[in-house]
Amino acid sequence: MKNLKKAAAPLLALVMVLSLCACGNGGQGTTTKASEEGKGKDFKVALVIGVGGLGDGSFNDILKSGLDQAVEKYGLPEYQLIQPTEVAEFEGHYTDLCASKEYDLIVGGGYDAIDTVAKVAAEFPDQKFLFVDGEVAGLDNVKSVTYRDNEKTFLLGMLAAMTTKTNKLGLVLAFEIPSLVVFGAGFMAGAYYVNPDIQVDVKTVGSFSDTTTAKELALSLYDDGADIIYAAAGGSGLGVFTAAEERGLYAIGTDTNQCPLSPDHIIASGMRLMDVTIVNGIGEAIDGTMEGGAHTEGLKEGALAFTVEGSNVPASEEAIKAANEALEKIKSGEIKAPTTWEEAAEFKK
Numbered sequence: 001m002k003n004l005k006k007a008a009a010p011l012l013a014l015v016m017v018l019s020l021c022a023c024g025n026g027g028q029g030t031t032t033k034a035s036e037e038g039k040g041k042d043f044k045v046a047l048v049i050g051v052g053g054l055g056d057g058s059f060n061d062i063l064k065s066g067l068d069q070a071v072e073k074y075g076l077p078e079y080q081l082i083q084p085t086e087v088a089e090f091e092g093h094y095t096d097l098c099a100s101k102e103y104d105l106i107v108g109g110g111y112d113a114i115d116t117v118a119k120v121a122a123e124f125p126d127q128k129f130l131f132v133d134g135e136v137a138g139l140d141n142v143k144s145v146t147y148r149d150n151e152k153t154f155l156l157g158m159l160a161a162m163t164t165k166t167n168k169l170g171l172v173l174a175f176e177i178p179s180l181v182v183f184g185a186g187f188m189a190g191a192y193y194v195n196p197d198i199q200v201d202v203k204t205v206g207s208f209s210d211t212t213t214a215k216e217l218a219l220s221l222y223d224d225g226a227d228i229i230y231a232a233a234g235g236s237g238l239g240v241f242t243a244a245e246e247r248g249l250y251a252i253g254t255d256t257n258q259c260p261l262s263p264d265h266i267i268a269s270g271m272r273l274m275d276v277t278i279v280n281g282i283g284e285a286i287d288g289t290m291e292g293g294a295h296t297e298g299l300k301e302g303a304l305a306f307t308v309e310g311s312n313v314p315a316s317e318e319a320i321k322a323a324n325e326a327l328e329k330i331k332s333g334e335i336k337a338p339t340t341w342e343e344a345a346e347f348k349k
Helices: 011-022 033-037 059-074 087-100 111-123 149-161 178-194 211-223 234-247 274-287 317-332 341-348
Strands: 045-048 080-082 105-109 129-132 142-147 168-173 199-204 228-232 250-253 266-272 293-297 304-307
Touching: 045 059, 045 087, 059 105, 059 234, 059 274, 080 087, 087 105, 087 111, 105 111, 105 274, 111 129, 111 142, 129 274, 142 274, 149 168, 149 178, 149 228, 149 250, 149 266, 149 304, 149 317, 168 178, 168 211, 168 234, 178 199, 178 228, 178 317, 178 341, 199 211, 211 228, 211 234, 228 234, 234 250
Parallel strands: 045 080, 045 105, 105 129, 129 142, 142 293, 168 199, 168 228, 228 250, 250 266
Antiparallel strands: 266 304
């Protein structure tokens, strides 16, 4: 085990910070001219969520939460909500929204919509877009924001490795694609950072909305000896939580605070504060200050966090303190969380 110095910040301070992050704070960390002057009342927004649908307790629900918060903060009129059921529908929806010329801003996100948004935005250069969790580069009318999710999952991996009783962890991804391998690589490296001898097994669902397959994969991981599984699989992750309940074991949630979904079995959740990005981005669009191009946010920018709020099986004080120390080292650049399996393997040495 690598030597972990005692963190200088007390546990209470960390928990308070994480609790604030878990609330998403409605973007209140940034006060915009729009909110001060009430300029949002005539600003029309459309939201295109991912194919997993609402109720995933994760990505899509966060997108909608961001829009709901923006409506309240800026006094926006009710927004148009588009819920595609398959990837092939994206182009038609985005094209129709642009062609209508009704919307001052179109909000979307997710890796499977990147190519479509890049294509449609190029065809409608006067239409403004805010796109989260995917890079759309080279277009002045699109502000895209990606997240260094490997930074927060590094902390989750540490937490899991310092909590496991079997020395075996599981990882369930929706797909084995670069944008999700980032999650897995960070988690794996964080586990190796505190215990280079730990075993981390990976399973892939092949969907963001297949809870049945995710449950079966999780059960197989539990039956092979894992006692904690991290789910980075969108709506499919709900199947992992069901498996944890059936086996009386534990899981870790992603994107939002999923601890309350199964408080006796989810020990912590990673937080990607996309709702804050959306609220602040809409404020910039209303003000006319939104800058196009690709942007990235992580722990240093306050866009990521983790929480144990709502869990009945919180991690130990020692694990929280160790994660807190690593968080500061990542922010300072002393620790560089990996983005690939190969880079993660280096933390075993």
